Amino acid sequence: MxxxxxxxxxxxxxxxxxxxxxxxxxxxxxxxxxxxxxxxxxxxxxxxxxxxxxxxxxxxxxxxxxxxxxxxxxxxxxxxxxxxxxxxxxxxxFPSAKVLKVSQDRLREKDFLNGIGIETAPYAPVATVDEAAIALRDIGYPAVLKTRRFGYDGKGQAIVRQPTDLLDAWASLKSSEIIIEGFIPFDMEISVLAARGQDGEIRCFDPAENIHKNHILDLSIAPARIAPELRAEAIEIARRIVAELDYVGVLAVEFFVSGAAPVFRVNEIAPRVHNSGHWSIEACPTSQFEQHIRAICGLPLGDTTLYGRTEMKNLIGDDILDMESYLKDPAANFHHYGKKQAHPGRKMGHVTWVYPDAASWDD
Amino acid sequence: MxxxxxxxxxxxxxxxxxxxxxxxxxxxxxxxxxxxxxxxxxxxxxxxxxxxxxxxxxxxxxxxxxxxxxxxxxxxxxxxxxxxxxxxxxxxxFPSAKVLKVSQDRLREKDFLNGIGIETAPYAPVATVDEAAIALRDIGYPAVLKTRRFGYDGKGQAIVRQPTDLLDAWASLKSSEIIIEGFIPFDMEISVLAARGQDGEIRCFDPAENIHKNHILDLSIAPARIAPELRAEAIEIARRIVAELDYVGVLAVEFFVSGAAPVFRVNEIAPRVHNSGHWSIEACPTSQFEQHIRAICGLPLGDTTLYGRTEMKNLIGDDILDMESYLKDPAANFHHYGKKQAHPGRKMGHVTWVYPDAASWDD
The missing domain is CATH 3.40.50.20 (Rossmann fold)
Structure with missing residues (x-):
């Protein structure tokens, strides 16, 4: 240590x-x-x-x-x-190169997760369009073609709804390192931010529910609006992932939650602090950012208890022009990232609301 | 504006x-x-x-x-x-040079305060030891000789308990710009951080109770352990001060509270954020620091409601060596100022605890 x-x-x-x-x-x-x-x-x-x-x-x-x-x-x-x-x-x-290798590559990542018994979408690596056509027979339609590496915010992805979509989808990705994933219908996307210290201690933040707009995170609300025992189940999966990876730092696990008796499937992991945990700055004694610093520096991990339900809204592109209304809202914690140009899709800031009197959304 | x-x-x-x-x-x-x-x-x-x-x-x-x-x-x-x-x-x-002139000079400051009807210790400016001896006949003993300018944390002060102390006290200050102040016996020192925006809006933080050690602030606890109507009275005085000064930014007002039917006397004002308001970082939606930035930049002032009772401890000199215990305390918010050398008396960091379930110390 x-x-x-x-x-x-x-x-x-x-x-x-x-x-x-x-x-x-x-x-x-x-x-x-x-x-x-x-x-x-x-x-x-x-x-x-x-x-x-x-x-x-x-x-x-x-x-x-x-x-x-x-x-x-x-x-x-x-x-x-x-x-x-x-x-x-x-x-x-921290995190180590070993962890980075796994999380940079959708194939290695899914192999790792399935190898420790954590469910994901069905998937297959393919190198040519012919291999893709064969793999799609097993995986079925719709499916998603993804580049194995360097995708984020919906980039490097193409949906194949029917066999005739394949050629265009394949061409759009401009890569031969592709993974095909079965399309998972889901009721909710949630994420868990898990921290593991150099001494192996693990602390997780409450699962957040994530709502996207144009493939970019729009809102995160915590705790996620699922039953407490399901939140505990998601946290348990995140704990297993950071333990198995011998991880040090904060790691984000994104899940799809599907069905009436909900099934969790891990969509992806990110070896870093994550947009869906920004609310922790105000809503918890220790933020995901401080927790990451504590973990990599070998300090004791901090308290992640949620003060109350919380909501974080991303300010994307021109959303930042509404800053005055957020600055006027006494309950809003406004964050601006100091970027000059508000390009469409660019994350310019975020706003967090905390409601300490309400422990969950059911109250 | x-x-x-x-x-x-x-x-x-x-x-x-x-x-x-x-x-x-x-x-x-x-x-x-x-x-x-x-x-x-x-x-x-x-x-x-x-x-x-x-x-x-x-x-x-x-x-x-x-x-x-x-x-x-x-x-x-x-x-x-x-x-x-x-x-x-x-x-x-912001704040303006006009304000700075007042607050840099204990004499102008006291003249200003008394001029708007706010009580202070009795005082008199003196330029020679003979003038001091004459002034002491009115003010009485004990009294405090203070340099008019550049004093802080007890520096530039000397107590005169009896006439024979005067010569040594005078010599120790090495200045001819001196103010003699009557010594005020007090039960408590409190402070109010007041913010005034460019548009004249005023928002104050709850009064804090300040406990010193070796003339340096050791603990601030908020709200101060005085009756709510007395807290309101202190806030009202602070509001008058920033309004009369046409002040923009955060200003600290230190009070002595004396007697069973408490009398407030202003000890000093500081035209800036203040050590006795550091708890506002975690204990309020808007900290004194953010509030000052909002005020000088012409933004709407933020909410200063206290989440619950709070306590801030300064880490002075070698106190910083105890940092591990604070880092291990899940309720402690640890702040380190990034200074390398822990000289005696040097402010190295602080720790804040917030107890959201208790609105005041009486609960």
């Missing part, structure tokens, strides 16, 4: 809003952050102590960065595995 | 822990901060977008700074008034 006391320097790969909120949480605990990010004007650099603006493949810059920090983490999962493997030779990195 | 929308740049004079927490609050709302501070390795620079490390008397650097930001504020009151006056020619500065 490698403990980094407050005052140490946390290296962070990536500079988006997740990195920004991690840096703010780290600062409260007295950590310095050093962001490594190739992007100009990234949201995290505005609040960090140091910045290295270099490519993830610049080995000399990575080694120098690794030597300048006490521990490294990352705020998105599309960091090259080789980057993390190189850094691990110089400094502890 | 000059509104600076989120995304604007806030210039901040000073780089201590108050500046650090202001910068963190500003970041949540999407503001960039540009710290102007002569000190090496100041706590605020670790979390700000830009830093100018220059003297407060470097006019060229100040003008350049003023042109690079949209609004200026400060995190401590010992900024030279001339610095603020120069900046005001280029950019809005």
């Amino acid at each position: 490698k403990t980094c006391a407050p005052g140490s320097v946390i290296g962070m790969l990536g500079g988006g809003q997740l990195g920004r909120m991690l840096a703010l949480a780290a600062a409260q605990l007295g950590y310095h952050t050093h962001v490594y990010c190739p992007d100009e004007k990234n949201p995290a650099e505005q609040v960090t102590d140091r910045l290295s603006r270099n490519s993830y493949t610049d080995e000399a810059a990575l080694v120098e960065f690794g030597k300048s920090v006490d521990v490294v983490t990352y705020e998105f999962e599309n960091i090259p595995v080789e980057t993390v493997e190189l850094l691990q030779k110089h400094v502890p990195v | 000059k509104t600076c929308a989120p995304g604007s740049v806030i210039g901040m004079l000073g780089g201590g822990q108050l500046g650090r927490m202001l910068a963190l609050a500003a970041a949540q709302l999407g503001y960039h901060t540009h710290v102007y501070c002569p000190d090496e390795k100041n706590p605020a620079e670790q979390v700000t977008d830009r830093l100018s490390r220059n003297s407060y008397t470097d006019e060229a650097a100040l003008v350049e700074f003023g042109k690079s930001v949209d609004v200026v504020t400060y995190e401590f009151e010992n900024i030279p008034v001339e610095t603020v006056e120069l900046l005001q020619k280029h950019v809005p500065v």
Whole structure:
């Protein structure tokens, strides 16, 4: 176990809003952050102590960065595995390259989950359109073609509703590393943020219910509006995942919940803090961001009890123009990520409401 | 009224822990901060977008700074008034130089307060030890000699218990700008953090009760353990002060509370966020830091309702070595200011506990 006391320097790969909120949480605990990010004007650099603006493949810059920090983490999962493997030779990195390999690849991820008895959609890896046609006979229609790597917010996906959709869908993905997944009709999507410390302690946040708009998260509400015993079941699955991965840090597990006697199927896991846990900043004693910092630094994990039901709304693109109404709402906790341009689909901020008097939505 | 929308740049004079927490609050709302501070390795620079490390008397650097930001504020009151006056020619500065002049000088401050009918200790300005001896005949013993300017945490003060103490007390202050204050026996010290917006709206936080150790704040508990109508009276005084000053931002008012039918006397005012309001980060929807940012940027003021009774403990000097116990306490919100050296008397961090189920200490 490698403990980094407050005052140490946390290296962070990536500079988006997740990195920004991690840096703010780290600062409260007295950590310095050093962001490594190739992007100009990234949201995290505005609040960090140091910045290295270099490519993830610049080995000399990575080694120098690794030597300048006490521990490294990352705020998105599309960091090259080789980057993390190189850094691990110089400094502890959490989550590990092993975990990153699994979560970067939809095929490995599903193999891992099914290997430990956790249900997912049916799936098959395919390398050619002919293989896809054969696999679809088993999986059936509708199905979803997904690139194995680098997909997010609905990107890298194409639905195949009938055999004649296949050629166009295949061509749209521009990749030969494809996985076909059976289409799961679901009643609800939920997510669980699970944290595991270096000492193996696990603490989970209450499951959140997630509502999407245009394939992007629009609302998260916690606790998810399912029976308490089902919430406990989802948490138990998330605990198994982080334990089996020997994970350190916060990890998000997305589930589809289907049927009257609900079945949970894991849609995907993300080895990082997650948009569907932003409400934890105000709704819990310890936020997902502070919890991640605590975990990677070897501190005791914090309390994740929900103060009351909570709702988080993403501000996407021009939604940010409504900021004045949120700033006027005394119950709204307004967050702005410091981005200048509000492109369509761009996550510009979020708002959280907490209702401490209501423990759940049933009250 | 000059509104600076989120995304604007806030210039901040000073780089201590108050500046650090202001910068963190500003970041949540999407503001960039540009710290102007002569000190090496100041706590605020670790979390700000830009830093100018220059003297407060470097006019060229100040003008350049003023042109690079949209609004200026400060995190401590010992900024030279001339610095603020120069900046005001280029950019809005809140609180104004006029306010700073009053609060920097114990004599002007007491004249102002008494001028609007607010009670303070009896006082007299003196320039020589002979004048002091004469003034002491009226004020009586014990009394306190204080430098008119640049005192904090008990520095620049000397108690005179009897006439024979005067010569030593006078010599210890090494100044000829002295105010003699009558010594007020008090049962409690409380403070009120009051915020006033550019539009004149005023919102106050609940009065906090402050307990000192070695002349430095040790504990603040809110609400102060006095009757609700007395808390309302203290808030009313604070409201009058910010209204009369035409103040913009957060201002702290410290009171002595004396007697069985309690009398409030204002000890001092500080034109800034204040150590005795740190609990507002977790105990209120809007913290004193966010409230100050909202006020100076022309945003609507936020909700200051207390979630429940709260307690804040300062971690002074070696107190910070106990950090592990606070990190293990699930109810403790631990804050570390990122300072490397724990000198005796140095404020290294603080811890806040909130008890949402108890609205006041009487429950």
